[in-house]
Amino acid sequence: MISMNPKIWLSSPHMGGTELNYIHGAFEENWVAPLGPNVNGLEQDLGRYLAAEEGRQLHIAALSSGTAALHLALISLGVKAGDEVICQSMTFSASANPIAYQGATPVFVDSEPETWNMCPRALRAAVEGRIAERGEKPKAIIVVHLYGMPAKMEEIVAVADEFGIPVIEDAAEALGSKYRGRACGTFGRYGVLSFNGNKIITTSGGGALVCHSAEDKSHAIFLATQARDDAPHYQHSQIGYNYRMSNICAGIGRGQMEVLDERVAARRGMTEFYRDLLQDVPGVRILVAPNADFFSNHWLAAVLIDPLEAGGRTREGLRMAFLEDNIESRPLWKPMHLQPIFEAAPYYGASGLNAGQIAEGLFENGLCLPSGSNLGEDDRSRIAAILEEFFGLNSGG
Numbered sequence: 001m002i003s004m005n006p007k008i009w010l011s012s013p014h015m016g017g018t019e020l021n022y023i024h025g026a027f028e029e030n031w032v033a034p035l036g037p038n039v040n041g042l043e044q045d046l047g048r049y050l051a052a053e054e055g056r057q058l059h060i061a062a063l064s065s066g067t068a069a070l071h072l073a074l075i076s077l078g079v080k081a082g083d084e085v086i087c088q089s090m091t092f093s094a095s096a097n098p099i100a101y102q103g104a105t106p107v108f109v110d111s112e113p114e115t116w117n118m119c120p121r122a123l124r125a126a127v128e129g130r131i132a133e134r135g136e137k138p139k140a141i142i143v144v145h146l147y148g149m150p151a152k153m154e155e156i157v158a159v160a161d162e163f164g165i166p167v168i169e170d171a172a173e174a175l176g177s178k179y180r181g182r183a184c185g186t187f188g189r190y191g192v193l194s195f196n197g198n199k200i201i202t203t204s205g206g207g208a209l210v211c212h213s214a215e216d217k218s219h220a221i222f223l224a225t226q227a228r229d230d231a232p233h234y235q236h237s238q239i240g241y242n243y244r245m246s247n248i249c250a251g252i253g254r255g256q257m258e259v260l261d262e263r264v265a266a267r268r269g270m271t272e273f274y275r276d277l278l279q280d281v282p283g284v285r286i287l288v289a290p291n292a293d294f295f296s297n298h299w300l301a302a303v304l305i306d307p308l309e310a311g312g313r314t315r316e317g318l319r320m321a322f323l324e325d326n327i328e329s330r331p332l333w334k335p336m337h338l339q340p341i342f343e344a345a346p347y348y349g350a351s352g353l354n355a356g357q358i359a360e361g362l363f364e365n366g367l368c369l370p371s372g373s374n375l376g377e378d379d380r381s382r383i384a385a386i387l388e389e390f391f392g393l394n395s396g397g
């Protein structure tokens, strides 16, 4: 029987309180459209936030989704039918789908075990492999900061630069994360953010493209607003899209930006909570930063359970135990190279130990745990009780 306790979600929206002020402002001035002061304001807030410790000038385009931002990045880099684009396999399908929108082919790359993100050695093997096979290098590299954990950007950017391939940074899950003090989303030629309802802050649905020049931003906005030429009538010499963010949604985003640092602290607190509970349990590993270079927003806390070392306990067993108390948890992303839609795509596994098995092993044994910034003491007690019983923590076992 499923318990009658209130549901604990994996990650649910958490309003800060000032969002409605921005929305009222939009109504009062009749900016109920996919442009307006909240859109401009959110772009400025994000630019300031991401550039904070760098003094660099960023140009942000607020869009209808993170997926739209990825799509526009690929179009802007000239990706077209027949091209290949390298993409981290261990990710959400939205990282890879826009490659298919362009009629291009994704080439998937395995993860490394420390951050669970793109393995720099497998990336090199993929680039060299594609050049050897096709005499042509891939058009772009999509790297993801999974669950907020920064990828090994120094090594990845080094490979990309060596071969002259632009990087698109999928930071949809990583707003507030940093690598060596620099904000995730600002390393690549383009960065992608998402404000979907489950992300660390939300606009109900939305995203943004992080650009490094005013030209890149205005080209993205041109494409996002139906690619209308400069003429009094509607004239088009390129295919356009309707990808701009609504001024109402942007109002939610402006309010959310005011509490972003609090949300990051709360999410990081959830991973700490799990680490404190589980760090001495055999066969159990929480995703934490490998060293001080990596600052994760810990959007979702995640655990690996090795059944051989954990007395036969499995992630599926834990998921079911949570479910019985009406607590949501979820397997890690299923790698893209195992997805029916991308069956035919090339895949490069990590070399060395467990060659090719890193992403598969993560999917097999990994679980995302309730991580909302709005979880209170009662929620934590219920979660802790399930974990203690499941792993036999308080029974001398």
Ligand SMILES: *Cc1c(COP(=O)(O)O)cnc(C)c1O
Pocket (backbone or CB within 6 Å): 064, 065, 066, 067, 068, 091, 092, 094, 095, 144, 170, 172, 173, 193, 194, 195, 196, 205, 206, 207
């Ligand atoms: C959420 C997400 C996206 C897509 O963002 P939307 O705003 O939902 O379109 C892309 N990549 C990753 C890794 C995500 O988690």
